[in-house]
Amino acid sequence: MLIGVPQEIKIGETRVSMTPSLCRRCVKLGAKVLVEKNAGVSAGFTDAEYRAAGAQITNSARKVWREADMILKVKEPLPAEYDLMRPGQTIFTYLHLAAGPELAKVLLRKRILGIAYETVEGVDGSYPLLxxxxxxxxxxxxxxxxxxxxxxxxxxxxxxxxxxxxxxxxxxxxxxxxxxxxxxxxxxxxxxxxxxxxxxxxxxxxxxxxxxxxxxxxxxxxxxxxxxxxxxxxxxxxxxxxxxxxxxxxxxxxxxxxxxxxxxxxxxxxxxxxxxxxxxxxxxxxxxxxxxxxxxxxxNMPALVGRTSTIGLTQATEPFVALLVQKGIERALNEHRGLAAGVNTRDGRITCEAVAKALGYA
Ligand SMILES: NC(=O)c1ccc[n+]([C@@H]2O[C@H](COP(=O)([O-])OP(=O)(O)OC[C@H]3O[C@@H](n4cnc5c(N)ncnc54)[C@H](O)[C@@H]3O)[C@@H](O)[C@H]2O)c1
CATH class of the missing domain: 3.40.50.720 (NAD(P)-binding Rossmann-like Domain)
Known part of the structure; x- marks a missing residue:
């Protein structure tokens, strides 16, 4: 699996979806990681650290989106990123679709497998990534x-x-x-x-x-x-x-x-x-x-403290990212109900009931 880590483009965003240590773990588990140049800089992580952890660095966001099987992000894709999404691609990030009808339409049109951090569930029904x-x-x-x-x-x-x-x-x-x-x-x-x-x-x-x-x-x-x-x-x-x-x-x-x-x-x-x-x-x-x-x-208030937020976010996403790499996306979703609860869009349909209701699809 090739994981793409683009630089976040939301105004004032300073977080990055992968630390060098998570990168190292993914590479050890057999993934390839493609990180956009300077993606981690505002959270205090240099390109050299990602390289040392086994990532490839590119200065092209387009290349990251075009080549990745799974895009790992922090914030929801913004309009400038809509055209970059590859049909059928998996995107694992915060999506907040109930407040984003336009993004929802794009994800459906491009048949994106959208796994939303905010609806991934822990064993006790909590929301560990939120x-x-x-x-x-x-x-x-x-x-x-x-x-x-x-x-x-x-x-x-x-x-x-x-x-x-x-x-x-x-x-x-x-x-x-x-x-x-x-x-x-x-x-x-x-x-x-x-x-x-x-x-x-x-x-x-x-x-x-x-x-x-x-x-x-x-x-x-x-x-x-x-x-x-x-x-x-x-x-x-x-x-x-x-x-x-x-x-x-x-x-x-x-x-x-x-x-x-x-x-x-x-x-x-x-x-x-x-x-x-x-x-x-x-x-x-x-x-x-x-x-x-x-x-x-x-x-995106946590962007005010990009370092703490990146560490907090990635230590919560790490087990799920590792699972997706280890088992592959389909098997991971089949075997882990909590991760499957994160799926908001798939094959051109909204699969999360609350989101479908909020957007008038239900
Ligand atoms: N702005 C940001 O940067 C930012 C960052 C992180 C989280 N958030 C958002 O903050 C919000 C809260 O997240 P959370 O993790 O604290 O949620 P949570 O589920 O832990 O807590 C929400 C609380 O709201 C209560 N609630 C529901 N309806 C209510 C009502 N009518 N009156 C009073 N309380 C009610 C629930 O009982 C629950 O205790 C979410 O929308 C989350 O996405 C925003």
Missing amino acids: KPMSQIAGRLSIQIGAYRLQSQLGGSGVLLGGIPGAMPGHVVVIGAGNSGAHAVQMAVGMGARVTVLDVDTRKLEALDAEYRGRVVTLMSNPANIETEVADADLLIGAVLIPAAKAPIVVTRRMVKKMRPGSAIVDIAIDQGGCIETIRPTSHEKPTYLEHGVVHYAVP
Whole structure:
């Protein structure tokens, strides 16, 4: 099998889908690896390291796409890459198709075997390839939010930790999963007042037990959300319904009631966002102001910390990549149900029910 590792082209992206150590393992297992020149540089990996690990380097993205049996990527293919895909090729990457109808059409037209990181399942039904990036995005959301609250940037001028004698900032996190729980951890660490809401009581119970009253846990329903959002200095959107478009849990009316200069970080933007006023932004222009509230919605937040994110991502993908190389794609998918759950498109059809529903194919 020839694995192609193209350089990521999404604005501000710094991650790469394969480290030299994963490359070495794939080569040992019998694969050939073709890496685009400088693909790993922004994550701190040089072409020389990939060469030493057995990869071939090319300065042509076209060659990588044309020759690879399997393209290993980080972010979903962008329009500039649509023409490069070879019909029938396998692409293993984040796809986020529920929020990407155009990409879905291309994958169907080209009969791509699209295996989406975000729907690959662990034995316990968890999403092991989503987890590390969600942890990173959750942690980053608080440092980004704290920064955006600064007066000079148009924020309300609230210091999340406060000082003795002055109220700390109020951080409201909606969704207590991987990203939400890590946002809570950082917010508590900074000394903020923290409220977290979820529809899953087990998630709330776990956080309640962990923080012993230091964090307020609330059932996520419209009444609770409305009250908490109105008092939030920093609102974090962290909900997920696997593979589906994110539900809108915060309405425009609620955003209008927030204090001027308060901030929203909608981590769930890659699935469409869970706040009515949100639209995707990029690392080049990460925020916009609406109803006096700062909105941040970058779909590839982990790119801010490319080194940590690349290590986190590839240590999660490694067992699956190794399986695909060792057994071959068909056998690996037949024998590993969790990996098979990652298949979103195949032979011109959408094979993931939630994605098909979200895009109106079901
Ligand atoms: N922007 C980025 O750079 C970035 C990076 C990583 C992950 N993400 C995205 O962040 C989102 C969250 O991922 P995760 O790994 O934390 O998911 P997760 O499954 O671990 O957690 C999601 C939580 O949302 C809860 N939820 C569902 N509906 C809800 C509702 N109506 N109200 C409150 N809570 C609700 C679930 O019960 C669950 O606890 C996903 O869309 C993921 O793709 C974005």
